[in-house]
Amino acid sequence: MRIDLHTHSTASDGTDSPAELVRNAAAAGLDVVGLTDHDTSRGYGEAIDALPAGITLVTGAEMSCRVDGISMHMLAYLFDPEEPALLAERELVRDDRVPRARAMVERLQGLGVPVTWEQVARIAGEGSVGRPHVATALVELGVVPTVNDAFTVDWLGDGGRAHVAKHETDPFEAIRLVKAAGGVTVFAHPGASKRGRTVPESAIAEMAAAGLDGIEVDHMDHDAETRVRLRGLAKELGLLVTGSSDYHGSRKSVQLGEYTTDPEVYGEITRRATGAFPVPGAGGV
Known part of the structure; x- marks a missing residue:
């Protein structure tokens, strides 16, 4: 089994x-x-x-x-x-996920990453938006090679440059x-x-x-x-x-x-x- x-x-x-x-x-x-x-x-x-x-x-x-x-x-x-x-x-x-993801997009933009909310929303589709969707956007843009590589202090990991608490x-x-x-x-x-x-x-x-x-x-x-x-x-x-x-x-x-x-x-x-x-x-x- x-x-x-x-x-x-x-x-x-x-x-x-x-x-x-x-x-x-x-x-x-x-x-x-x-x-x-x-x-x-x-x-x-x-x-x-x-x-x-x-x-x-x-x-x-x-x-x-x-x-x-x-x-x-x-x-x-x-x-x-x-x-x-x-x-x-x-x-x-769940309701806190959208404002959090928007704030992470803004932080990434401040770091010079050309990510947009529209891109993240497209990736999330009908799902509850979260860090993996933002991470996927970073992969699409060539910023990091894999989703896991986005979960570091350089980017979206806890305490990272673009991390936002929820x-x-x-x-x-x-x-x-x-x-x-x-x-x-x-x-x-x-x-x-x-x-x-x-x-x-x-x-x-x-x-x-x-x-x-x-x-x-x-x-x-x-x-x-x-x-x-x-x-x-x-x-x-x-x-x-x-x-x-x-x-x-x-x-x-x-x-x-x-x-x-x-x-x-x-x-x-x-x-x-x-x-x-x-x-x-x-x-x-």
């Missing part, structure tokens, strides 16, 4: 539509795929309608959080997408809100040091005490040493261990199913969730 619980579609910053994503997941031999767009559940309907037979969809979202001045992402699974408090918080984060949820509040909506929480790529400062283990322990369910260990941004360390931390704290591709379509080199989650861990996630249930494919349209 092959399970990938972290993917993105055009509902946020991926390049596959939700329908394309689930079809590609089936073609990649996955049995379960999690749709976890940034701070939105907007892709659910299209993904469910197109879900091929033989594959199951786990609905979720990747929430933008910040603790002690450090940005982090919280994966939320199988919550009630209409629960008012969690919906309001996700909308607050509203981010306190992770302890995120855990509380997701739990109240019947969902399950997993700290996404906690050891991704190439992205900037990482959350200290002491803070992860505090999150575990507050109800955090798991941490994402097997991820493209974690080297072998980091995975060993995180597995040990998860065991010490009684946290679930997941693995996921963090697929973004052509925006990143990682492929669907490149990293996966153990079926027993997936079973435990579904047992803990009460806000929603995995959706089995019915053949799609």
Whole structure:
């Protein structure tokens, strides 16, 4: 059983539509795929309608959080997408994305980069605009060779010359809100040091005490040493261990199913969730 619980579609910053994503997941031999767009559940309907037979969809979202001045992402699974408090918080984060992206464009222009808001908006399409769309614009202009190269202090990385902060949820509040909506929480790529400062283990322990369910260990941004360390931390704290591709379509080199989650861990996630249930494919349209 092959399970990938972290993917993105055009509902946020991926390049596959939700329908394309689930079809590609089936073609990649996955049995379960999690749709976890940034701070939105907007892709659910299209993904469910197109879900091929033989594959199951786990609905979720990747929430933008910040603790002690450090940005982090919280994966939320199988919550009630209409629960008012969690919906309001996700909308607050999402609504801050456009003014933030516009401000980053202005900073880049001040640095002599000929990027325009129209270019970034075209790249984002109907998705929730974010840094990856601005980064893609920099690739189009030849400023950087890849999207990942834009996430540095030279450009869009935390504290970078063109970085602009956005509203981010306190992770302890995120855990509380997701739990109240019947969902399950997993700290996404906690050891991704190439992205900037990482959350200290002491803070992860505090999150575990507050109800955090798991941490994402097997991820493209974690080297072998980091995975060993995180597995040990998860065991010490009684946290679930997941693995996921963090697929973004052509925006990143990682492929669907490149990293996966153990079926027993997936079973435990579904047992803990009460806000929603995995959706089995019915053949799609």
